[in-house]
Amino acid sequence: MKRRYFMTSESVAEGHPxxxxxxxxxxxxxxxxxxxxxxxxxxxxxVTMGLLIVGGEITTxxxxxxxxxxxxxxxxxxxxxxxxxxxAETCAIINTINSQSPDIAQGVDRGGAGDQGVMIGxxxxxxxEFMPLPIMLSHQLVRRMAEVRRKNIxxxxxxxxxxxxxxxxxxxxxxxxxxxVLACQHTEEILDSTGEKITKEARNELIxxxxxxxxxxxxxxxxxxxxxxxxxxxxxxxxxxTGMTGRKIVVDTYGGVVSHGGxxxxxxxxxxxxxxxxxxxRYVAKNIVAAGLxxxxxxxxxxxxxxxDPVSVMIExxxxxxxxxxxxxxxxxKVFPLTPKGIIETLDLRRPIYKKTACYGHFGRTEKEFTxxxxxxxxxxKKEV
Numbered sequence: 001m002k003r004r005y006f007m008t009s010e011s012v013a014e015g016h017p018x019x020x021x022x023x024x025x026x027x028x029x030x031x032x033x034x035x036x037x038x039x040x041x042x043x044x045x046x047v048t049m050g051l052l053i054v055g056g057e058i059t060t061x062x063x064x065x066x067x068x069x070x071x072x073x074x075x076x077x078x079x080x081x082x083x084x085x086x087x088a089e090t091c092a093i094i095n096t097i098n099s100q101s102p103d104i105a106q107g108v109d110r111g112g113a114g115d116q117g118v119m120i121g122x123x124x125x126x127x128x129e130f131m132p133l134p135i136m137l138s139h140q141l142v143r144r145m146a147e148v149r150r151k152n153i154x155x156x157x158x159x160x161x162x163x164x165x166x167x168x169x170x171x172x173x174x175x176x177x178x179x180x181v182l183a184c185q186h187t188e189e190i191l192d193s194t195g196e197k198i199t200k201e202a203r204n205e206l207i208x209x210x211x212x213x214x215x216x217x218x219x220x221x222x223x224x225x226x227x228x229x230x231x232x233x234x235x236x237x238x239x240x241x242t243g244m245t246g247r248k249i250v251v252d253t254y255g256g257v258v259s260h261g262g263x264x265x266x267x268x269x270x271x272x273x274x275x276x277x278x279x280x281x282r283y284v285a286k287n288i289v290a291a292g293l294x295x296x297x298x299x300x301x302x303x304x305x306x307x308x309d310p311v312s313v314m315i316e317x318x319x320x321x322x323x324x325x326x327x328x329x330x331x332x333x334k335v336f337p338l339t340p341k342g343i344i345e346t347l348d349l350r351r352p353i354y355k356k357t358a359c360y361g362h363f364g365r366t367e368k369e370f371t372x373x374x375x376x377x378x379x380x381x382k383k384e385v
Contacts, residue, residue: 006178008166009134009255013142014077014359015084015159015185015236017243021045022252022358024054025245025267027073028064030352033269035062037350043097043267047243050086055096056267066095073355078149078159083187085239111341112306114271118261119303121281122254123289124296126174129373130286131364133174135255137165139360140214145184148209156202158185160236165215177215179224182206185236186228197231252362253278258298266358270349271340273303277310279372280343282363284336288317288328290375291382295320297328301338308339323385331384335377347371 012019025043032039039060046053052074054066075088082090123130141163149157164181167174188195190202206227212219246264250256263274270276285297294317302312313333315325332338337346344350353369365373 002171003169005169006166007132007134007169007257008164008179009132009138009257010162010164010181011135011138011142011251011255011360012163012248013145013159013161013185015079016162016248017047017160017238017241018245018247019243019359020047020052020074020077020079020238021243021245022248022266023077023355024052024070024073025056026354026358027069028054028058028066029267029269029354031064031069032058032060032062033350033352033354036060039269040271041267041269042272044245045243045267046245047086047238049239050090051092051094052238053094053096055098057099058097059099064097066097067093079237084158084160084185084237085235086237091238111308111339113273113277113303113308113340114305115263115273115303116305117263117274117277117303119263119273119277119281119301120253120259120261121278121283121285121299121301122258122297123282123285124257125289127364129364129366130289132254132257134165134167135251135257135361136364137167137177137214137218138163138251138255139364141165141180141182141210143360144210144214145182154205154209156187156190158187158236160185160233160240174218176220177218177223179226180207180211180215180219181226181229182210183228183233184210185233188234191232191234195232198228203227254363261300265362266354270344270347273301273340273343276340276343276347276349277301277303277338279347279349279362280336280338283347283372283374283377284332286373287375287377287381288315288332291378293317293322293328293381293385297321299332303340308341310338313338327385331381335380335384 024045028043029041043056071088148154162183166179168178192199265275268275288297298316300314
């Protein structure tokens with residue numbers, strides 16, 4: 001008998017308060033790395049109604065004009081008018097940045113990990129990006145929200161929004177989209193006469209202009225659409241909710257399909273293995289699946305602060321591996337450099353590439369900055385095993 005189940009993943013738009021914070025933190029990191037490749041950054045951002053606070057620990061020979069940088073990021077996202085409840089020109093900005101602790105620095109300076117922790121990587125063969133389908137579609141939907149807003153295809157949309165996609169699987173293969181959720185911030189012009197909900201015409205337009213172009217033939221007559229289910233979404237962004245760096249870590253990774261190591265990414269320079277080793281774990285898993293050595297691959301790396309080598313490497317291929325998981329673990333240790341220094345050099349991580357990662361996921365991307373998405377270790381893996 002065929003096994004039938006449903007898997008759901010969500011994504012959030014660039015104007016979501018948490019994502020505003022991720023983008024600001026990574027913009028600060030990028031500005032440091034433009035001036036100082038060896039700068040140390042652990043930047044956190046908090047946003048609420050009319051106020052944005054930037055804090056953390058930064059050690060650099062460069063200078064970050066935090067006030068102007070933050071206003072540019074917020075404006076680029078689309079918060080340029082008071083009608084959205086938050087505006088780049090008028091929001092208050094507080095800077096509470098300090099330097100990195102010397103106790104941490106002495107361990108990092110000799111090539112050790114910047115912290116302890118567990119990092120997870122994953123890849124599967126159900127999409128061309130070697131990613132789970134639900135999270136890829138969810139990201140594409142919020143990208144489409146931004147596109148139709150920026151191009152004035154739907155000029156009543158605001159920067160905030162969310163998406164969610166439920167996929168029906170049969171025997172482990174994605175078959176169809178069962179449910180779609182769109183939460184789109186908008187102006188009052190698409191409200192009906194009650195002022196409490198959007199018009200049916202607007203609802204149908206959001207489905208036609210955002211969902212249909214992305215989901216295509218994966219939908220059918222039984223697909224369910226949920227659009228702004230409270231009725232309206234006029235008050236959004238920091239006016240309606242606080243935001244913080246690192247609160248969307250499942251959105252940033254694999255959409256809940258597998259476990260998460262726990263560490264956030266945005267605002268952290270590559271000496272922090274929370275970020276760099278997670279990128280390496282994805283690089284390893286993707287090359288294993290791309291090499292045809294497994295249909296699915298989950299990998300866990302763990303580190304100790306101040307020490308360079310991982311204390312453990314664990315691989316799980318869910319019974320899909322062409323060889324044993326133990327043999328894959330040994331091959332991975334030989335083919336991939338897993339020290340912080342080796343990871344940084346292999347993936348070329350001391351570059352200002354991080355703001356682009358702060359929206360639409362850190363994995364499954366094709367842009368040139370995403371070096372951990374390369375599949376250039378296939379032959380080396382095959383030879384080793």
